[in-house]
Amino acid sequence: MKTMPINNGVEVTDIDLMDDDECRELGRLVAHECVVLVRDKVPEKRLHDIHMLWGQPSRAIVYRYVGDRLLKGRHWRSVLASLTHLASAVEHVAGTTGMVRVSFERDEKGRPTGAFTNGKLDWHSDQQGYHDSQRIVGLMSLWGSKNSQTSFLCTAPVYDALDTEDRSMVDELVSVWTWDGGSMSEELIESQKEVVRYNQVPYPNMETRLLGHTVTGRPGIHFPSHSFSHFRGMSREDSLAFRDHLWQKINRPENIYTHDWSDGEMMFMDQNITLHARPTNVTEGDTRTMSRMISYLDKLFPGNGPADHVLYDGRKLDHETFAGMVDEQRRKEFYGEDTRELAGVS
Numbered sequence: 513m514k515t516m517p518i519n520n521g522v523e524v525t526d527i528d529l530m531d532d533d534e535c536r537e538l539g540r541l542v543a544h545e546c547v548v549l550v551r552d553k554v555p556e557k558r559l560h561d562i563h564m565l566w567g568q569p570s571r572a573i574v575y576r577y578v579g580d581r582l583l584k585g586r587h588w589r590s591v592l593a594s595l596t597h598l599a600s601a602v603e604h605v606a607g608t609t610g611m612v613r614v615s616f617e618r619d620e621k622g623r624p625t626g627a628f629t630n631g632k633l634d635w636h637s638d639q640q641g642y643h644d645s646q647r648i649v650g651l652m653s654l655w656g657s658k659n660s661q662t663s664f665l666c667t668a669p670v671y672d673a674l675d676t677e678d679r680s681m682v683d684e685l686v687s688v689w690t691w692d693g694g695s696m697s698e699e700l701i702e703s704q705k706e707v708v709r710y711n712q713v714p715y716p717n718m719e720t721r722l723l724g725h726t727v728t729g730r731p732g733i734h735f736p737s738h739s740f741s742h743f744r745g746m747s748r749e750d751s752l753a754f755r756d757h758l759w760q761k762i763n764r765p766e767n768i769y770t771h772d773w774s775d776g777e778m779m780f781m782d783q784n785i786t787l788h789a790r791p792t793n794v795t796e797g798d799t800r801t802m803s804r805m806i807s808y809l810d811k812l813f814p815g816n817g818p819a820d821h822v823l824y825d826g827r828k829l830d831h832e833t834f835a836g837m838v839d840e841q842r843r844k845e846f847y848g849e850d851t852r853e854l855a856g857v858s
């Protein structure tokens with residue numbers, strides 16, 4: 513395995529992706545470097561299995577509860593249907609928990625088969641309002657990727673360069689999140705918004721520390737992009753001002769790697785201190801199709817598996833308690849609307 517620098521990331525060449533030991537070495541590199549390009553292609557099942565050498569598959573907790581039918585009832589049916597639909601795109605590849613397609617292709621009923629519709633996607637990370645161990649997303653371009661791009665921004669060098677005052681702010685602050693309706697992309701259809709909401713900020717006032725780390729101990733910023741409400745104990749105005757101040761330092765060309773896709777390539781990226789965006793407006797009818805896998809790194813770095821709690825309002829909530837709160841919220845939204853409709857009828 514050879515490595516060479518790309519802008520704020522690494523490209524790997526001369527790697528045998530069918531060799532488990534080389535793939536473990538790749539995983540250790542991805543953990544620390546945050547953004548890694550491999551201009552090679554493997555079968556989708558192998559992408560899944562490479563991640564399984566690194567750690568457990570990651571599923572957003574609400575997806576897990578809905579998928580395992582722990583959250584159920586009429587009010588969860590549309591979410592279950594969307595998640596089942598997303599999983600169905602890779603159904604032909606057996607045993608691929610954690611894997612989806614990111615695609616604009618439509619099925620025979622005209623529904624998009626992928627997680628997002630066409631259009632740009634602004635800077636974000638996976639499950640961004642959820643405090644968790646480092647997770648890695650692997651994206652592999654299958655077909656139709658020419659002329660499209662994905663941008664990657666690892667914040668580790670920005671954190672290293674902060675002055676003492678800014679650094680102590682980042683070290684101390686806790687971000688509070690509230691779902692903003694899906695402003696990350698103007699193009700999301702309703703079912704996709706629902707899926708993104710339950711991935712990113714399923715409940716108002718979830719918290720994450722602003723300081724994040726890779727499993728190798730590399731510090732960076734878990735940047736509060738969309739659905740950021742405020743920093744705990746700080747006014748919204750002051751919070752937004754400090755966030756903007758940080759963003760000025762983060763959003764610079766020297767920190768961003770933009771990949772021009774060709775089919776049959778892979779990008780691996782951290783989700784704790786790294787943002788990604790889709791700067792190209794992939795148009796309707798485009799066939800760009802990517803395979804996407806997400807996992808922890810706990811097989812390579814023991815003790816870094818899924819968090820067993822959610823940070824909320826200065827407290828740690830266990831998942832059962834949190835799922836109960838999300839259920840109550842959805843029940844109110846779902847049946848509350850029904851009640852209003854009934855009132856309108858009478």
Ligand SMILES: [Fe+2]
Nearest residue numbers: 636637638788
């Ligand atoms: Fe994403």
